[in-house]
Amino acid sequence: MPPDQVRLGRKRPVPSCPNPLFLQWLTELRDHAKEKGLKTQYVYQKAINSLKKYPLPLKNGKEAKILQNFGDGICKILDERLQKHCLENGSNAPILLATSCNKRIMAEPCKHTPGVSNGHKKQPQKEVQKKNKTKKKREYVPLKRSGGYAALLTLYRHAQMPGSKGFMFRNELQTEAQPLCDKSFTVPDLGSKYTAWSSVSTLIQKDLLVKTHSPARYSLTEHGLALAEKLDSEERVIDKGPVEDKSEEESSGDGADVVDLTLEEEEDDKAVKESCSRRYQTLEMGRRAMSWHLLPGSYDIVLCVDFIETTGGSSARKQELVKELQRNGVTFDVRKLNVGDFLWVAREKVTPVPGQLRPPVGKELVLDHIIERKRMDDLCGSIIDGRFREQKFRLKRCGLRKPIYLVEECGSTAAHLSLPESTLQQAIVNTQVVDGFFVKRVQDVKESTAYLTIMTRYLQKLYQNCTLFCRSRELEGYGEYEVPQTENHSCSLMSFTEFNHGAIKNKCQTVREVFARQLMQISGVSGDKAAAILELYGTVSSLLKAYDQCSSETEKEKLLSSIKYGKLKRNLGPALSRTIYQLYCTHGPLS
Amino acid sequence: MMTIPESHTVIQVPLDDFVTMINNFCKKQSDGVLSESGISLTSWIRVLMSKNPGRTVSMVVIDIEKYFKSQNSKCQKKYREAVLGEEKDAGLEGGQKKRRKKDDIKQLPNVSRVQVEEALVDLQLHTGVQVRFLSTWKDFTDFITMSTKSVAEAPFKRERENTGFTFCLESEWSGGHKVDRAGNGLLQVWKRQIQQLNRVSPDMASAILSVYPSPQILVQAYARCKTEQEKVGLLADMLIRRGEGVTSTTRRVGPELSKRLYLLMTSSDAQQPLDSTV
Numbered sequence: 001m002p003p004d005q006v007r008l009g010r011k012r013p014v015p016s017c018p019n020p021l022f023l024q025w026l027t028e029l030r031d032h033a034k035e036k037g038l039k040t041q042y043v044y045q046k047a048i049n050s051l052k053k054y055p056l057p058l059k060n061g062k063e064a065k066i067l068q069n070f071g072d073g074i075c076k077i078l079d080e081r082l083q084k085h086c087l088e089n090g091s092n093a094p095i096l097l098a099t100s101c102n103k104r105i106m107a108e109p110c111k112h113t114p115g116v117s118n119g120h121k122k123q124p125q126k127e128v129q130k131k132n133k134t135k136k137k138r139e140y141v142p143l144k145r146s147g148g149y150a151a152l153l154t155l156y157r158h159a160q161m162p163g164s165k166g167f168m169f170r171n172e173l174q175t176e177a178q179p180l181c182d183k184s185f186t187v188p189d190l191g192s193k194y195t196a197w198s199s200v201s202t203l204i205q206k207d208l209l210v211k212t213h214s215p216a217r218y219s220l221t222e223h224g225l226a227l228a229e230k231l232d233s234e235e236r237v238i239d240k241g242p243v244e245d246k247s248e249e250e251s252s253g254d255g256a257d258v259v260d261l262t263l264e265e266e267e268d269d270k271a272v273k274e275s276c277s278r279r280y281q282t283l284e285m286g287r288r289a290m291s292w293h294l295l296p297g298s299y300d301i302v303l304c305v306d307f308i309e310t311t312g313g314s315s316a317r318k319q320e321l322v323k324e325l326q327r328n329g330v331t332f333d334v335r336k337l338n339v340g341d342f343l344w345v346a347r348e349k350v351t352p353v354p355g356q357l358r359p360p361v362g363k364e365l366v367l368d369h370i371i372e373r374k375r376m377d378d379l380c381g382s383i384i385d386g387r388f389r390e391q392k393f394r395l396k397r398c399g400l401r402k403p404i405y406l407v408e409e410c411g412s413t414a415a416h417l418s419l420p421e422s423t424l425q426q427a428i429v430n431t432q433v434v435d436g437f438f439v440k441r442v443q444d445v446k447e448s449t450a451y452l453t454i455m456t457r458y459l460q461k462l463y464q465n466c467t468l469f470c471r472s473r474e475l476e477g478y479g480e481y482e483v484p485q486t487e488n489h490s491c492s493l494m495s496f497t498e499f500n501h502g503a504i505k506n507k508c509q510t511v512r513e514v515f516a517r518q519l520m521q522i523s524g525v526s527g528d529k530a531a532a533i534l535e536l537y538g539t540v541s542s543l544l545k546a547y548d549q550c551s552s553e554t555e556k557e558k559l560l561s562s563i564k565y566g567k568l569k570r571n572l573g574p575a576l577s578r579t580i581y582q583l584y585c586t587h588g589p590l591s
Numbered sequence: 592m593m594t595i596p597e598s599h600t601v602i603q604v605p606l607d608d609f610v611t612m613i614n615n616f617c618k619k620q621s622d623g624v625l626s627e628s629g630i631s632l633t634s635w636i637r638v639l640m641s642k643n644p645g646r647t648v649s650m651v652v653i654d655i656e657k658y659f660k661s662q663n664s665k666c667q668k669k670y671r672e673a674v675l676g677e678e679k680d681a682g683l684e685g686g687q688k689k690r691r692k693k694d695d696i697k698q699l700p701n702v703s704r705v706q707v708e709e710a711l712v713d714l715q716l717h718t719g720v721q722v723r724f725l726s727t728w729k730d731f732t733d734f735i736t737m738s739t740k741s742v743a744e745a746p747f748k749r750e751r752e753n754t755g756f757t758f759c760l761e762s763e764w765s766g767g768h769k770v771d772r773a774g775n776g777l778l779q780v781w782k783r784q785i786q787q788l789n790r791v792s793p794d795m796a797s798a799i800l801s802v803y804p805s806p807q808i809l810v811q812a813y814a815r816c817k818t819e820q821e822k823v824g825l826l827a828d829m830l831i832r833r834g835e836g837v838t839s840t841t842r843r844v845g846p847e848l849s850k851r852l853y854l855l856m857t858s859s860d861a862q863q864p865l866d867s868t869v
Binding site (some may be wrong): 438 | 860
């Protein structure tokens with residue numbers, strides 16, 4: 001089904017009648033009879049009622065005989081009409097689509113859903129429908145305090161701020177929009193996997209929002225801007241008293257003094273200014289929501305174990321890990337980590353709320369230490385299939401500044417490994433020297449657990465008197481590692497949600513990224529060469545255009561040869577230039 | 592000729608010193624204060640590092656197992672003696688007494704494996720310094736050899752990764768595909784290019800390849816389409832043969848992949864995201 005025929009309220013459009021042509025013809029016949037005042041109109045009407053109840057498509061009039069009120073007469077008429085229809089439109093004309101039949105309808109664009117071509121409402125519809133004219137769609141207005149509402153309003157207000165960058169990152173948008181929304185952007189309700197964030201895809205579909213770049217940036221379209229402006233003015237009109245209180249409650253323990261200031265501001269301002277400051281207040285609340293902190297004593301340091309470490313494979317050994325940790329009295333939590341096998345979070349202590357089963361979700365910051373555990377046979381396999389480099393690459397980019405490689409040697413010297421021991425040892429040394437990882441060697445799972453136990457205890461002690469500030473990598477970029485010494489009472493860390501989302505493996509690709517990977521499929525094209533080509537031709541189509549603009553084949557062949565790449569600014573060379581030319585300019589099949 | 596020292600540094604710590612420092616650390620832990628002027632591992636390293644800024648330090652200790660074994664046998668001996676009583680030692684085991692004396696001279700404090708681990712974690716969290724335990728001097732020379740090789744190759748490898756791309760190609764990539772002067776091999780390249788999109792299997796790529804055996808052919812097919820919708824859905828209904836014989840199945844390429852490929856080949860916006868997920 002063409003995508004622009006989706007109606008409100010349903011994900012998939014349901015055809016209102018599987019036999020629109022028959023319905024249409026019968027209706028015409030009925031109407032003709034009605035005009036003439038004939039009693040046959042009732043005959044046709046009975047047939048129509050019967051047909052409407054039938055859910056399957058009928059191939060011809062004869063098949064329709066099975067229905068009640070369809071006698072020989074009507075079936076014959078339908079068959080005749082069908083024959084005429086096929087003659088007019090070719091024998092393969094689809095009988096399910098009524099658009100080609102009626103001449104009046106032919107003049108219109110294909111926006112009708114099948115079965116409603118002649119304007120009769122078969123089912124009660126939400127759209128206002130005028131006979132044989134394009135539907136007037138009911139304008140979309142998001143429900144107040146819904147995800148879509150909050151997102152639009154936040155983006156609008158963000159863009160209005162002086163010096164705004166015009167777009168927002170995912171985490172940023174989620175955090176700043178949350179105070180305006182009743183549903184959580186991050187935690188789905190019980191029994192569902194959807195959060196308020198899911199409505200953002202609806203906004204994109206409705207052309208109110210665009211998502212560009214990777215990491216994703218969200219900004220309003222013109223259409224969205226107009227709608228958001230209306231939402232904003234509506235909100236300003238209404239008394240924001242109760243909303244204010246809510247946002248006060250939601251702002252984390254910043255201290256009463258912060259909130260008081262804004263209240264004072266309010267009292268001083270006049271009515272006009274008041275509404276302005278209120279608008280900024282919500283934004284400021286959002287901003288403060290991003291820059292929250294945890295006071296010492298208000299959080300626990302908890303070890304997070306990737307759930308894959310506890311299941312699958314030789315489950316006996318993996319369960320041992322969990323049991324050992326329990327025996328050692330380690331506070332830990334098993335969850336899905338998108339990168340790494342073990343890490344630590346500072347989790348806000350929360351008390352259960354009476355009347356709710358699940359305690360409120362405590363805020364979490366992730367500590368900079370992240371562990372990748374590798375048994376010697378794993379290491380061997382991952383070096384061979386290339387995962388080793390990729391995993392290290394992802395660990396380096398995840399935003400945590402202290403990666404650790406935990407290698408379990410488990411007496412593997414004689415083990416039946418595919419690579420010689422010296423190769424494996426060299427790989428481990430490389431990880432330490434070249435990649436800068438901390439390498440911890442142990443003998444077996446028990447020693448691994450011992451290490452995890454001791455690390456957890458020491459980290460807990462280390463962060464005892466530390467105030468932790470939330471730092472957003474989206475907005476503030478990478479920072480320096482800070483050791484929480486007793487002298488240094490504060491640290492800034494990334495939030496767990498931002499971290500885990502940022503580390504997802506198969507993230508959305510951009511044209512640029514895939515084009516680069518494609519170029520590297522040619523032997524001889526390395527990362528730096530591809531980067532150099534992309535400086536000039538960021539997309540496939542721009543490269544093709546450049547080729548088109550060349551005046552000769554020789555020129556095309558040489559187009560890329562003098563591109564400079566790498567530290568030493570060497571030439572790409574005529575050979576590679578020629579190969580790429582052959583790839584993209586050969587009009588016939590490649591070999 | 593000027594020599595610039597590399598930052599990577601290996602310090603070999605004699606076993607005795609190592610154990611002593613660990614012991615000092617344990618004392619510090621339990622007493623809260625260092626009773627003697629004993630220095631712990633962490634503080635020693637800290638002093639070293641402050642005197643040698645710009646150096647990345649890592650430590651090696653040789654044959655700590657010997658220490659643990661001797662500790663074990665010492666404990667066992669003491670236990671035996673305690674059980675069997677002191678009378679036996681007085682007369683007959685003169686020789687043993689002498690041996691014991693020798694032990695006393697080289698008396699090392701008793702630290703357990705767990706205590707060593709704790710000191711190492713303390714060292715890690717405060718200084719980031721790693722400790723490698725090796726069994727023999729031969730292992731030590733091997734280790735130095737490997738470290739030398741790593742240090743030598745490090746700049747080249749680091750530069751290689753510095754492409755500014757957010758991805759690492761290593762997973763399924765065994766190097767690029769070779770292409771000769773005549774252009775043979777490009778078909779394989781084109782096939783692999785199609786597979787660079789997420790979630791494209793070799794079968795899907797083969798199916799697309801069979802109808803569009805070059806990028807130009809695909810681009811021209813797009814150009815021949817009359818509407819954008821047509822272009823977006825151009826490949827959606829293409830069938831993919833999966834498997835052989837009785838277990839073979841047929842699947843479509845699908846509208847989602849069709850759209851992604853369309854965007855890839857025709858978009859002029861390098862930052863255009865291909866997936867439609869939020």
